[in-house]
Amino acid sequence: MKKSFVGALGAVSALLLATAGAVPAAAAQNSGGTAAQAPVKAVTFAGTVALSNCSGSVVRTPSSQPSDPALVLSNGHCLETGFPGAGEVITDQPSSRSFSLLNASGSKVATLRATKVSYATMTDTDISIYQLNTSYAKIQSSYGISALTLNDTHPVQGTAIKVVSGYWKRTYSCNVDGFVYRLKEGDWTWKDSVRYTSSCNTIGGTSGSPVIDTATGKVVAVNNTGNEDGERCTENNPCEVDENGNVTVRQGINYAEETYLIVPCIGAGSVIDLSRAGCALPKP
Numbered sequence: 001m002k003k004s005f006v007g008a009l010g011a012v013s014a015l016l017l018a019t020a021g022a023v024p025a026a027a028a029q030n031s032g033g034t035a036a037q038a039p040v041k042a043v044t045f046a047g048t049v050a051l052s053n054c055s056g057s058v059v060r061t062p063s064s065q066p067s068d069p070a071l072v073l074s075n076g077h078c079l080e081t082g083f084p085g086a087g088e089v090i091t092d093q094p095s096s097r098s099f100s101l102l103n104a105s106g107s108k109v110a111t112l113r114a115t116k117v118s119y120a121t122m123t124d125t126d127i128s129i130y131q132l133n134t135s136y137a138k139i140q141s142s143y144g145i146s147a148l149t150l151n152d153t154h155p156v157q158g159t160a161i162k163v164v165s166g167y168w169k170r171t172y173s174c175n176v177d178g179f180v181y182r183l184k185e186g187d188w189t190w191k192d193s194v195r196y197t198s199s200c201n202t203i204g205g206t207s208g209s210p211v212i213d214t215a216t217g218k219v220v221a222v223n224n225t226g227n228e229d230g231e232r233c234t235e236n237n238p239c240e241v242d243e244n245g246n247v248t249v250r251q252g253i254n255y256a257e258e259t260y261l262i263v264p265c266i267g268a269g270s271v272i273d274l275s276r277a278g279c280a281l282p283k284p
Helices: 006-016 136-143 260-265
Strands: 048-050 055-060 069-074 089-094 098-102 108-121 127-135 160-165 170-185 188-196 210-213 219-226 239-241 254-258
Touching (some): 055 160, 055 210, 069 219
Antiparallel strands (some): 048 055, 089 108, 108 127, 160 210, 170 188, 170 239, 210 219
């Protein structure tokens, strides 16, 4: 997991040598086929946020209303209360966590504040969803920034994607290389994870970054981990497990968790309702 930036200090010098402009990034999900070539949408930092230890983004569903309380998406392992245990699901936990809202160029324009953790888990997926004390309309009118829209369908192999880190104010560009039946890291196991091609060499602090389809501008996944040392299924060294139990280790390769599963679980007023039709997120 790429929560802490401490392990990435060795990469910081390389980061600082990167071009001042954002490096393009990419990510997507697959339903079996390969993505066709598509026009590239401008992907900026607008709507992304920086947490104290991670990255995130202000997100909406296709049916969210301007008056709804805004939501912030990050990783379950980025929670201020620590990693949820295997099998643990957190809902409606009070939180006053703050987030630095970024504009298109990556400058901080506001501090947003949560009222609660609406949902968080590291079981099957690795997500946290915070509800804010302000609405999408208020953020738009005050700062001119729109929420990023969650895509409501499974990503496609080959899709060009960008991983946009509000923590580092850096963007990574690559493609969806494929999908992992089970991704195992320490005590946690995630289902149907996105595997990036090698150019998305994300580092600590990029956890929770939105993974954006460059053709649609929509969020298709949330960045969460990578195999740093070539170890097998240990923390910071996830391994891939196929349907037959065969294990593959890919040192230097990074991964994300699909977000289309979130959409059916969000109802009117940004309420997370795990009993809604089509909602398959793990339940407490």
